Amino acid sequence: MRLALEPLALRLSVARFQENNLREIEGHRLSCDVAKDAISWERANRAFHTAILKPCGRPRLLGQIGELQRLSAHKFHTKWQQKWVQTPDTDHVNIVRAMQAGDASLACAVLVRHLSRA
Numbered sequence: 001m002r003l004a005l006e007p008l009a010l011r012l013s014v015a016r017f018q019e020n021n022l023r024e025i026e027g028h029r030l031s032c033d034v035a036k037d038a039i040s041w042e043r044a045n046r047a048f049h050t051a052i053l054k055p056c057g058r059p060r061l062l063g064q065i066g067e068l069q070r071l072s073a074h075k076f077h078t079k080w081q082q083k084w085v086q087t088p089d090t091d092h093v094n095i096v097r098a099m100q101a102g103d104a105s106l107a108c109a110v111l112v113r114h115l116s117r118a
Contacts, residue, residue, distance in 0.1 A: 012056035
């Protein structure tokens with residue numbers, strides 16, 4: 001369901017993206033990159049995904065995605081946490097760059113690949 005809803009919200013977000021959204025998005029992206037443990041990374045990652053979708057301006061859609069992200073976090077904590085290794089996330093960088101360029105198709109393609117890895 002995340003693969004269906006997050007790209008929809010991201011496409012709307014790219015259309016409404018403004019440079020003032022960038023500070024929050026970049027803050028969360030950098031928090032992911034410097035996280036020292038899996039719990040910190042998961043929180044920062046979820047905050048990043050929320051921040052890139054927030055400009056869509058659709059509270060109900062964002063609420064549904066938020067619930068799905070919480071379920072994904074639970075899965076992460078039970079299955080993947082022990083395998084977590086700190087690495088910078090180039091997908092996050094590429095999503096932000098595509099948003100800045102106004103390229104919704106590229107941003108969504110990177111997001112779909114990113115979510116499919118999990």
